Amino acid sequence: MYWTVLEAADLLAEAYLVDLGRRPSTHPDPITLEALARALDARPEVLEQVWQAWEAQLVTAGWSERHRNQARYWLDVVVIGGITVS
Secondary structure, X not given: OOOOHHHHHHXXXXXXXXXXXXXXXXXXXXXXXXXXXXXXXXXXXXXXXXXXXXXXXXXXXXXXXXXXXHHHHHHHHHHHOOOOOO
């Protein structure tokens, strides 16, 4: 994987805010997000480490459990589940 756990968590956080319409869609680019998704899909143990790091950021930022669950759903369904078959 090209990213540290914290870098991957930051990338997901940024992408999620873009998806929610809270940030302009300048970062991350779709190719980078797909590469991250593929890397996380290939290593479930790293996926869980990244999720734990991101969830800790969400808790620190005051996100409710419901919103954290929505973020996890987005990660699993939109990011990991959205990987295109090449």
